Amino acid sequence: MKKNFIVALLCFVLFAGAEVSAEDATQKVITKVEGLYCPFCSYGLETQVKKIKGFKSVQINIKEGTAEIEFKPGAKVSEKAILTAVEDAGFDLDGVKWLTGKQK
Amino acid sequence: MANWKTEMKNYFSFLLVVILFTACAHVPLKESAPPSSWGSQGSSPGQFNEPFAITVDASGKVYVADARNHRIQKFSGDGKFLTQWGGQGNEPGQFERPSGLAVDGEGNIFVSDYELDWIQKFTPEGKFLMQWGSSGKNAGQFNSPTGLAIDSRQNIFVTDTYNHRIQKFDLQGNFIKEWGQYKPVSVIKSFFNFLVSPGGENDLNYPTRIAVGVNDRLYVSDAYNNRVVAYSIEGEFLFQFGSIGILGGSFRVSSGIASDKKGNLYVADFYNHRVQMFTEDGSFLTQWGGKGQGTGQFDGPTDVAIGPQGQVYVVDWGNHRIQRFNIKRE
Numbered sequence: 310m311k312k313n314f315i316v317a318l319l320c321f322v323l324f325a326g327a328e329v330s331a332e333d334a335t336q337k338v339i340t341k342v343e344g345l346y347c348p349f350c351s352y353g354l355e356t357q358v359k360k361i362k363g364f365k366s367v368q369i370n371i372k373e374g375t376a377e378i379e380f381k382p383g384a385k386v387s388e389k390a391i392l393t394a395v396e397d398a399g400f401d402l403d404g405v406k407w408l409t410g411k412q413k
Numbered sequence: 414m415a416n417w418k419t420e421m422k423n424y425f426s427f428l429l430v431v432i433l434f435t436a437c438a439h440v441p442l443k444e445s446a447p448p449s450s451w452g453s454q455g456s457s458p459g460q461f462n463e464p465f466a467i468t469v470d471a472s473g474k475v476y477v478a479d480a481r482n483h484r485i486q487k488f489s490g491d492g493k494f495l496t497q498w499g500g501q502g503n504e505p506g507q508f509e510r511p512s513g514l515a516v517d518g519e520g521n522i523f524v525s526d527y528e529l530d531w532i533q534k535f536t537p538e539g540k541f542l543m544q545w546g547s548s549g550k551n552a553g554q555f556n557s558p559t560g561l562a563i564d565s566r567q568n569i570f571v572t573d574t575y576n577h578r579i580q581k582f583d584l585q586g587n588f589i590k591e592w593g594q595y596k597p598v599s600v601i602k603s604f605f606n607f608l609v610s611p612g613g614e615n616d617l618n619y620p621t622r623i624a625v626g627v628n629d630r631l632y633v634s635d636a637y638n639n640r641v642v643a644y645s646i647e648g649e650f651l652f653q654f655g656s657i658g659i660l661g662g663s664f665r666v667s668s669g670i671a672s673d674k675k676g677n678l679y680v681a682d683f684y685n686h687r688v689q690m691f692t693e694d695g696s697f698l699t700q701w702g703g704k705g706q707g708t709g710q711f712d713g714p715t716d717v718a719i720g721p722q723g724q725v726y727v728v729d730w731g732n733h734r735i736q737r738f739n740i741k742r743e
Contacts, residue, residue, distance in 0.1 A: 346684060347636070347713065348465065349559060349715075353557055353575055356528050359528075371713075399619075
């Protein structure tokens with residue numbers, strides 16, 4: 310009985326862990342940023358976004374006024390952290406859309 | 414009511430005439446040779462990944478800050494690759510985002526780093542000599558430095574873009590003074606600046622580039638105020654020109670700026686994809702460019718430099734190339 314319980318517990322932990330990893334491996338968010346016009350400012354946004362814990366990469370599209378940000382697996386990223394980065398770069402955040410792995 | 418309408422109609426007619434006159438009143442240019450260009454997107458020598466800044470030394474050698482390739486490339490005046498240095502990192506001689514360039518009287522090259530918030534000094538061959546600066550708001554610190562310029566007394570001026578100020582140093586990096594504060598100029602006042610002064614003499618809104626003109630006058634591209642502000646080398650406001658718009662003499666994000674030996678100014682106009690030429694007092698002379706990939710067209714010019722024979726080099730950021738123009742005014 311005790312042995313079965315330990316096996317079940319291990320399975321649960323492994324299963325739960327696998328689910329989190331799968332979700333975290335694909336964390337990607339696209340942000341719409343107001344006033345994103347030129348590299349003098351888009352480079353500033355990149356600088357601030359890189360400071361978010363768990364940052365992996367960013368693709369900025371000046372013409373669309375968007376930044377697609379990818380985070381490392383396991384990173385706990387909040388929308389507040391993204392908002393802070395955008396505001397520190399001197400912009401207003403128009404919206405956040407989680408493409409994958411939305412955080413709470 | 415009818416009189417009021419007539420007055421408004423006359424006013425707007427007058428305004429239209431002024432605007433059309435401003436747009437058309439430019440001095441024609443004569444190109445002494447066709448424009449040439451070099452570079453394409455990539456990381457090989459001679460290629461660029463978002464070239465961002467440019468300077469030319471006294472012998473005509475051209476230095477380009479290749480921002481996303483984290484390096485400086487050196488070329489002959491006609492674009493032949495000579496050497497390169499850098500690489501990604503924060504060790505001496507490395508770059509995260511080289512963003513501004515200037516050359517001193519001995520031919521040494523100064524490079525600002527937008528992400529690392531410091532200035533590095535190199536020999537003309539790329540040997541690291543020294544650096545100064547760190548991230549912050551205090552004197553001598555930076556928050557994304559971009560433009561660099563050196564005056565005849567060998568002082569170096571830095572547009573500290575995200576701190577919305579200009580800082581002045583000697584060539585050993587010793588802080589001398591600073592000026593400027595963040596404040597956007599009213600768009601309406603900017604647009605109607607031929608009627609009412611927009612003010613904001615000490616205000617800056619993301620200053621990007623800086624140039625030293627004749628008589629050591631400083632010109633700062635106040636990018637998001639869509640204007641150029643002239644100062645003495647002591648930081649005293651002299652005058653300003655430009656406004657938001659698409660007509661000659663106005664800007665949509667003023668960026669690179671350079672002065673030729675006669676004092677004429679060349680200002681890159683990022684979102685209008687053109688270069689505009691002004692007198693040293695800020696009177697509009699002419700413009701060229703337009704959005705595109707063809708010769709003489711631009712996709713977001715970010716910097717301008719003048720060669721020893723008056724060649725105008727333009728960083729065509731979005732097209733990942735450098736364009737050279739040989740221009741003579743008629």
